[in-house]
Amino acid sequence: MSFNQWINSRLPISDFFDQHLRQYYAPKNLNFWYFFGSLAILCLSIQIISGIWLLMYYEPTAKTAFDSIEFMMREVPYGWLLRYVHAVGASSFFVILYFHLYRALMYGSYQRPRELLWLSGVLLLILAMAEAYTGYVLPWGQMSYWAAKVIMNIFGAIPFIGEPIMHLIQGDYVVSEVTLQRFFAFHVVAFPMILLAMVFLHLVALHTVGSNNPDGIEIKDNKGADGIPKDGVPFHPYFTIKDLVAAAAFLIIFFTIVFYNPTMDGLFLEKENFIPANPLVTPPEIKPSWYLAPYYAILRAVPNQLLGALAMISG
Amino acid sequence: MLILRMAMGNESVDLKKRAFLTRTSQALGAIAVCGAAIPLVQYLKPGREAAMSSLPVEFDLSGLKPGDQRTVLWRGKPIWVIRRTMEQVTALNKINPNLSDPNSQIEQQPEYAKNPYRSLRPDILVLVGLCTHLGCAPTFRPEPKAIDEDWDGGFFCSCHGSKFDLAGRVYKGVPAPTNLEVPPYYFKNDQLLVIGAHEA
Structure with a gap:
């Protein structure tokens, strides 16, 4: 009995991979739009690894948060690289997610039988936003502080119970170190765990209903005598190889940005966020990260606090 | 296709x-x-800040009476400075058969501390206060018979029972493999000890 058999009869690792990679059939006509799912997993992995490394020097207090990050970037070997990878990684994650979402809309991948695949994806997007927002607060720069304040006041706009809820979330009557520390707990432990669990469910749903494709053909409706969809090819090696090419292309673009323009001229990291948080002065130009901009635009367009917040949430 | x-x-x-x-x-x-x-x-890797903490530290001996022990922090480690009494110094000269390396053959000290006292001056002992077994800090127990019947005074590690004499030499039959480490040090003058550097 080989070593693999010994393992597999106790813990079916290779059976699992066979079932979900070698014998998982994906439509043979998937085009480049189908890269973005695996790229999102790549982005998530980059965020988790760089995040663990950042945690080794980051100190979540109002006094030390900003300085600990500056220390990491100036004194710790490759600290600048890991910090910029994490910051650019956040924005890239949203670029990938929005392409992924656009693909689903374009090819109708939200339709029967993929409704729950779509809904779990929407939840994942909201979770990713919550993760990004709490993460943006952690450097405790000017933009961190005031963005935290604006979002907290959106909760405050809920009628009657708004103010107590806002105080409950921020743990203080204003945005303060208490808020910073609980956002730290959310960003580092709570949200990533939920996010990973949701990714798992998203993949379970995907492997149950199978990928949609540009022609909208259900490959499971046309199976050969061996029970294999005639219009499907095994995910491994065909799509793993294809996705690897996409990953290589993505990483080239990603690291070009990391090395040559990590703040993306203020789009990924606003220049105000290189100034420590000051509760007395709001920066003259305050805007959210680009990936939240459409929702923020809705909020600003409606001349009523509550209606604006409602329109933004429904958007 | x-x-x-x-x-x-x-x-x-x-x-x-x-x-x-x-x-x-x-x-x-x-x-x-x-x-x-x-x-x-x-x-x-340890960063530049960690490297800064390895700079030498100074210690003033004037307050140290015979029999006293003080602990100084150097590179995040406890460094013991002990002024031994005349009796303790003379007792070190007769070689105890229970010591495992009485002549300090194993490199645990600078060349100038490779003598029966394991120190520059017979009375002043400078040691890294960490057991060579697994790095606990042993306790200074100068009183005879404090640990067992044969105890002549020395250092006892409460973690795993390693024993060392008043020159930091390890006893036989204990978990610690070598004598306690002597850090580099020198005397700037009669009363000022510099720990962490050899004399220039």
């Missing part, structure tokens, strides 16, 4: 070429992973 047709049993599959491509991509992938590991590993 060319690849697909080839995989479906066409005779013209060039397996050698395919194996070559597989191995080349695996090799390049391995190089990429190693490259990505460099910053992640470098990041873990």
Whole structure:
């Protein structure tokens, strides 16, 4: 009995991979739009690894948060690289997610039988936003502080119970170190765990209903005598190889940005966020990260606090 | 779809070429992973701030009476400075058969401390106060018979029971393998000790 058999009869690792990679059939006509799912997993992995490394020097207090990050970037070997990878990684994650979402809309991948695949994806997007927002607060720069304040006041706009809820979330009557520390707990432990669990469910749903494709053909409706969809090819090696090419292309673009323009001229990291948080002065130009901009635009367009917040949430 | 047709049993599959491509991509992938590991590993190294804390520290001996022990922090480690009494110094000269390295053969001290006192001056003892077994800080127990019937005074490690004499020499039959370490040090003048550097 080989070593693999010994393992597999106790813990079916290779059976699992066979079932979900070698014998998982994906439509043979998937085009480049189908890269973005695996790229999102790549982005998530980059965020988790760089995040663990950042945690080794980051100190979540109002006094030390900003300085600990500056220390990491100036004194710790490759600290600048890991910090910029994490910051650019956040924005890239949203670029990938929005392409992924656009693909689903374009090819109708939200339709029967993929409704729950779509809904779990929407939840994942909201979770990713919550993760990004709490993460943006952690450097405790000017933009961190005031963005935290604006979002907290959106909760405050809920009628009657708004103010107590806002105080409950921020743990203080204003945005303060208490808020910073609980956002730290959310960003580092709570949200990533939920996010990973949701990714798992998203993949379970995907492997149950199978990928949609540009022609909208259900490959499971046309199976050969061996029970294999005639219009499907095994995910491994065909799509793993294809996705690897996409990953290589993505990483080239990603690291070009990391090395040559990590703040993306203020789009990924606003220049105000290189100034420590000051509760007395709001920066003259305050805007959210680009990936939240459409929702923020809705909020600003409606001349009523509550209606604006409602329109933004429904958007 | 060319690849697909080839995989479906066409005779013209060039397996050698395919194996070559597989191995080349695996090799390049391995190089990429190693490259990505460099910053992640470098990041873990002690930084410049840690290197700064290794600068020498000074200690004023004027308040240290015979029999006294003081602890100084150097490189994050406890450094003991002890002024031994005349009796304790003379007792070190007769070689105790229970010591495992009485002549300090193993490199645990600078050359100038390789003598029966394991120190520059017979009365002043400077030691790194960490057990050579697993790094606990032993306790200074100068009183005879404090630990057992044969105890002549020395250092006792409460973690795993290692015993050392008043020159930091390890006893036989205890877990610690070597004598306690003597850090580099010198006397700037009669009363000022510099720990962490040899005399220039």
